[in-house]
Amino acid sequence: MTKKALITGVTGQDGSYLAEFLLDKGYEVHGIKRRASLFNTQRVDHIYEDPQTDHARFRLHYGDLSDSSNLTRIMREVEPDEVYNLGAQSHVAVSFEAPEYTADVDAMGTLRLLEAIRFLGLEQKSRFYQASTSELYGLVQETPQRETTPFHPRSPYAVAKLYSYWIAVNYREAYGMYACNGILFNHESPRRGETFVTRKITRGLANIAQGLEECLYMGNIDSLRDWGHAKDYVRMQWMMLQQDTPEDFVIATGKQYSVRQFIAWSAAELGVTLAFSGDGLDEVATVTAIEGDEAPALNVGDVIMRIDPRYFRPAEVETLLGDPSKAKQKLGWEPEITVQEMCAEMVREDLKTARRHALLKEHGMDVPVSVEG
Ligand code: NDP
Ligand code: GDR
Structure with a gap:
């Protein structure tokens, strides 16, 4: 049946x-x-x-x-x-x-x-x-x-x-x-909504690299999250419904990184090295080196990230780190895709779109690029 x-x-x-x-x-x-x-x-x-x-x-x-x-x-x-x-x-x-x-x-x-x-x-x-x-x-x-x-x-x-x-x-x-x-716990992918932090970063930096945007405006980049890949997590959703008795499970990777770190990884995937300087609302990220040809619109010294208080929340969840031991022991589940692999996949996909949009722009066509989130 x-x-x-x-x-x-x-x-x-x-x-x-x-x-x-x-x-x-x-x-x-x-x-x-x-x-x-x-x-x-x-x-x-x-x-x-x-x-x-x-x-x-x-x-x-x-x-x-x-x-x-x-x-x-x-x-x-x-x-x-x-x-x-x-x-x-x-x-x-x-x-x-x-x-x-x-x-x-x-x-x-x-x-x-x-x-x-x-x-x-x-x-x-x-x-x-x-x-x-x-x-x-x-x-x-x-x-x-x-x-x-x-x-x-x-x-x-x-x-x-x-x-x-x-x-x-x-x-x-x-x-x-x-x-x-x-x-x-948080899980992402190239299909992640554009206003969640990881996608906002990968899409924003790909656009900046292609000259479609100038700067990424962020909220609390000290925030710590345990990020996994959505593909790994939906497998577990199904596994949970195949047991003899219903139970609740934490699904996480057991590893935690900051939003700032995710920005640095995304930039690195574009061949761009960043230095973060300044404190609180004055913090910025500046380009210190560029390798390869993924970021033709950027120069050393460009400031490509600033803080905008609009993106802070009235009450923040500062830190999350999950313990997936129960899922591992009872269901044999383990994440297969690392956060770094996922970040690279997201940047690559957003870069493809940004390249297409840059080409359209070059030929005088409008491309919508900004997102609030
Ligand atoms: P998305 O925001 O990508 O998808 C949400 C889905 O819900 C969309 O299909 C949306 O439809 C639909 N939806 C929104 N409002 C309604 C409504 N009134 N009636 C019917 N459908 C509605 O979320 P994710 O796929 O990332 O997450 C899936 C679920 O898991 C959500 O419940 C989320 O809260 C939860 N979750 C997500 C995590 C994550 O990190 N992604 C972590 C933990 C929990 P439309 O496409 O039309 O907007
Ligand atoms: P979250 O995801 O709130 O954890 O909820 P989100 O990616 O929106 O934020 C993660 C952290 O990043 C900080 N942050 C920013 N977030 C956004 N969106 N935009 C910014 O500019 C920005 N700057 C910093 C946030 O403050 C936060 O600390 C997601 C959703 O998928 C929920 O549905 C799900 O339940 C949880 O993950 C687990």
Whole structure:
């Protein structure tokens, strides 16, 4: 029997990698996409199958986590063996701007899905994965953070995700549902949204190297994160739903670096060496050496990073470091891609786009390059 999976957030970074992964495993994959005024399926267009074909194994349904009747209808139509709840307003800084919407989607959305499963009597059929987050640890109580570390969320996003964490646990305990939380630390890829810090850096520096932008404006570059690759992390999301009993797992690499370090690696991938000088809001990064021909627009002495207080958050999560021992011992999971390899891959992909845009610009065409984030 072909297994069926339903993915919320299928158009996002993780959703797209997970859909590919499950299709490779032979699943029929159903995804929920939001109606938008512009196309929003770029990350899954390459796996799209014409719905006219009888055998299409990848199907998209219009829906929204804020709409329970819609979720219930899709759940009834699909009757999935596995539900992956990846949909969310996932930007921490934006959650301070839109806290109520974030709570509705990131907290209530999870409840709506779980209730849809219960209402349809699918508790024993549909296994449920909840995209929980290292942001739950927030103001950290213990280092490294593991499954038993107490939570102290520091943003409307993290508070909403805390509700979802506990409601998944509660439905497991109350109704015997197979529901698990993956407590995932930051994971990135060339498909990462442009306003998250790693992608903002790789894309911004590639643009600067090609003369499309002049300077990268950053927030707290002292921030420390445990970064992995999204491909490694979606594999683990699936593994969590294949066990005999549902459990929650931390997914992390166990290594921690600063945002400043990520900037330096990205620049190095472009053949550029940087020196960081100045303190606090006056800190800058200056080019001290250039090798190769990836950065034709740059000269030694150029300042290519400055601090902009707009990118600081009302409450910051300064440091996160995960302990993935449980995932390693119980499931045999280990990350295969290092953060340095991932950074190099992201820079290479963004450089390809920047080169294309530079060429268009040279021929008098407009290219949109700036992003807030
Ligand atoms: P993305 O921001 O790339 O993707 C989020 C997805 O959710 C998109 O498909 C988006 O649709 C969809 N979405 C947003 N709002 C709604 C809504 N109201 N109804 C239905 N769908 C909606 O996130 P990631 O792929 O990086 O992350 C996946 C999940 O994992 C998220 O829940 C995130 O909070 C969580 N997480 C992520 C981590 C990371 O480091 N990446 C770490 C820990 C947890 P659209 O494309 O239309 O915007
Ligand atoms: P995070 O990711 O908040 O950890 O949430 P993000 O990449 O946005 O920030 C990481 C750290 O970098 C600092 N930072 C900046 N961040 C952004 N976006 N832009 C900047 O200019 C900038 N300068 C410094 C931030 O302050 C922060 O400390 C991500 C999301 O994917 C969540 O959905 C997920 O739950 C967590 O990771 C784990």
